[in-house]
Amino acid sequence: MPHVQIADHVMYCLPENAFGGVGYAIMNRGLSVYNDKMCTSVSTQMHEVGHNLNMGHSAHGDDEYGDQSGYMGLSYADDELPFQCFNAAKSWQLGWYDDKAITFAPLATAQYSYFGKLAGFANYQTTPHKVLLEIKQTNSPWAFYVNYNLAKGMNRLTMEGADQVLVTMKNTNNDENFSFLTRMMDVGDSLVLDNFNGKNGETLTVKFESISGEDADI
Numbered sequence: 001m002p003h004v005q006i007a008d009h010v011m012y013c014l015p016e017n018a019f020g021g022v023g024y025a026i027m028n029r030g031l032s033v034y035n036d037k038m039c040t041s042v043s044t045q046m047h048e049v050g051h052n053l054n055m056g057h058s059a060h061g062d063d064e065y066g067d068q069s070g071y072m073g074l075s076y077a078d079d080e081l082p083f084q085c086f087n088a089a090k091s092w093q094l095g096w097y098d099d100k101a102i103t104f105a106p107l108a109t110a111q112y113s114y115f116g117k118l119a120g121f122a123n124y125q126t127t128p129h130k131v132l133l134e135i136k137q138t139n140s141p142w143a144f145y146v147n148y149n150l151a152k153g154m155n156r157l158t159m160e161g162a163d164q165v166l167v168t169m170k171n172t173n174n175d176e177n178f179s180f181l182t183r184m185m186d187v188g189d190s191l192v193l194d195n196f197n198g199k200n201g202e203t204l205t206v207k208f209e210s211i212s213g214e215d216a217d218i
Contacts, residue, residue, distance in 0.1 A: 012031070022034070023035060023038055023048045029052060050086065056174075056178040057072055059073075060073070067180070071085075083154055092132055100130050104134065106204065115218070116133075120149065120151075133218070140198045144182070146167050183206075188207075193205070
């Protein structure tokens with residue numbers, strides 16, 4: 001019986017050395033395959049099922065798997081850890097936090113500013129504040145996604161960027177849905193995006209101003 005008739009997602013655990021690598025999955029389909037004991041790896045399961053949900057890898061620098069703040073970067077052999085979430089770009093793509101997400105799309109012909117609080121994903125159900133910010137460009141497919149990587153609850157053992165404001169970028173025209181960790185910020189840090197909106201000399205600044213309780217002021 002084809003796996004699509006059994007369940008939405010089916011995971012195959014194959015014997016050791018049946019194939020190279022730790023696992024693989026078919027993008028936007030329900031099949032994922034795991035190499036021996038990696039079938040019990042929580043992060044590998046989340047990573048490969050993430051591919052089933054049409055998510056690409058999460059890069060940092062030159063490393064395609066380098067964004068360790070979420071599950072679409074590196075995977076680990078542990079069968080219980082890490083406790084973490086998908087990064088901001090992937091979380092936006094999934095739409096899980098749509099009611100507490102906001103898009104900021106400044107025009108190239110005017111000055112804009114935004115100041116607000118960002119709560120961590122772990123506080124999504126209880127916070128009145130937003131947990132995701134999308135920054136769109138009118139003349140470029142590259143968008144930026146901002147979240148406060150609060151190390152709490154299901155994200156309490158995030159492997160990178162704990163309690164920092166993270167900025168992730170993604171080409172929204174790319175069907176492979178890769179994302180790139182652009183900056184990890186402590187309080188007082190800022191990120192200047194040059195040639196914003198595809199306009200030479202135009203800049204946009206994202207700054208981690210302060211912490212209020214368990215929220216980040218940006």
